[in-house]
Amino acid sequence: MTDGVADELRSPAQRWLLAAGWASLAVPTLWDFMVGQWSAYSQGHEFVLLGVVGWLLWRKSPQLNRLPLAPIGWLTWLGWAVGLMAYTIGRTQEFIRVELLAVWWMALMVLRVGWGPQAWRQTWFIWLFALFMIPLPFSVVLALTAPLKEAVSAVATVALRVAGYPIARTGVVITVGQYQLLVAEACAGLQSMFVLEAMGLLYSYLVQHRSWWRNALLAACAVPVSFAANVVRVMTLVWVTYHFGDATGQGFVHNFAGLVLFGVALALLAGVDAVLGWWWPDDQLRPDLAQEHRA
Numbered sequence: 682m683t684d685g686v687a688d689e690l691r692s693p694a695q696r697w698l699l700a701a702g703w704a705s706l707a708v709p710t711l712w713d714f715m716v717g718q719w720s721a722y723s724q725g726h727e728f729v730l731l732g733v734v735g736w737l738l739w740r741k742s743p744q745l746n747r748l749p750l751a752p753i754g755w756l757t758w759l760g761w762a763v764g765l766m767a768y769t770i771g772r773t774q775e776f777i778r779v780e781l782l783a784v785w786w787m788a789l790m791v792l793r794v795g796w797g798p799q800a801w802r803q804t805w806f807i808w809l810f811a812l813f814m815i816p817l818p819f820s821v822v823l824a825l826t827a828p829l830k831e832a833v834s835a836v837a838t839v840a841l842r843v844a845g846y847p848i849a850r851t852g853v854v855i856t857v858g859q860y861q862l863l864v865a866e867a868c869a870g871l872q873s874m875f876v877l878e879a880m881g882l883l884y885s886y887l888v889q890h891r892s893w894w895r896n897a898l899l900a901a902c903a904v905p906v907s908f909a910a911n912v913v914r915v916m917t918l919v920w921v922t923y924h925f926g927d928a929t930g931q932g933f934v935h936n937f938a939g940l941v942l943f944g945v946a947l948a949l950l951a952g953v954d955a956v957l958g959w960w961w962p963d964d965q966l967r968p969d970l971a972q973e974h975r976a
Contacts, residue, residue: 691750696795703791706768707784719777722816726876730814733883737807745804750797760790781815806886813879827853833908834864837915846923855915857923864915877907877946884950892961895954902953910946 691699713719715727764787771780789808792800801808830853838850841857848857853864881903885896 691795699791699795703784703787706787710772710780710784714777714781722777727814730810730876730879734807734811734814737810738804741804741807745796745800748797748799748803753794757790757793760786760793764790778815778818785811785815806882810879810883810886813876817875829908829911830864833911833915836912837919840912841916841919846919848919855919857919860922860927862919862922877910877943878903880943880946881906881950884947884954888954890958890961891963895957895961898957899950899954903950906946906949906953909949910943913945 711731715723764783767779768783768787770776771778771783785808788811789801792804834850834853834855838848838855841848846857848855850856855862855864882900885899885903888896888899890896890899
């Protein structure tokens with residue numbers, strides 16, 4: 682089954698119609714996930730990631746709008762059917778992860794029909810990045826969060842003790858002076874490292890270094906950089922609590938520490954990137970990027 686429109690372009694009205702159909706499914710799902718009944722599963726960074734996905738697609742839109750179409754075969758129709766079935770199951774049975782994956786998959790189907798199969802190759806990173814908005818299974822979070830929190834707590838405690846603070850630790854409970862602080866998942870857990878890994882991949886994607894080795898190592902370094910940023914966040918909260926009291930540490934400063942987390946992570950990534958540049962300098966653009974710029 683084909684539509685006979687190979688090497689042609691969809692009209693803007695047809696593309697808007699496809700996007701509107703997808704939005705009719707996606708908007709209720711994203712609303713429930715971010716601010717509605719499933720908001721407990723979100724971490725607060727999803728708004729930022731969704732905005733980044735939209736911005737990346739907007740940057741790619743001039744290239745996408747020039748891509749030729751190809752006939753729509755039976756595999757595409759099968760993909761539509763699978764996506765709609767998964768969405769129906771997730772929505773009616775309240776499987777939020779299945780529902781979110783279905784929305785993600787249907788976006789790929791809309792891109793295939795509206796902009797052609799080459800659009801997938803042009804936007805592969807964007808859809809990989811979008812997956813970071815989907816919450817990890819609770820069993821995975823439960824299994825990995827405890828060791829991560831304990832490791833972050835241990836490093837932060839040692840660093841502050843070396844700095845001369847009266848501090849001790851029992852598991853993930855830090856005692857400093859007369860205060861006790863519980864290192865929560867949001868401060869040093871898997872989800873925060875998960876989103877920081879996403880930001881590290883985004884940084885690597887945007888800088889577009891000529892060396893593939895440099896890009897790969899920069900992406901890999903996002904994991905230890907995320908860990909180090911979490912340590913700085915915990916140390917900041919402990920320091921503020923010790924000097925200004927528990928109310929200050931758990932109030933605005935606690936939320937502001939989340940911004941500090943991202944700032945420290947990006948600064949560390951930039952530093953790692955500069956060091957990697959000693960071995961793999963950007964003497965010229967990668968051949969594929971040079972061709973893109975000429976176009």
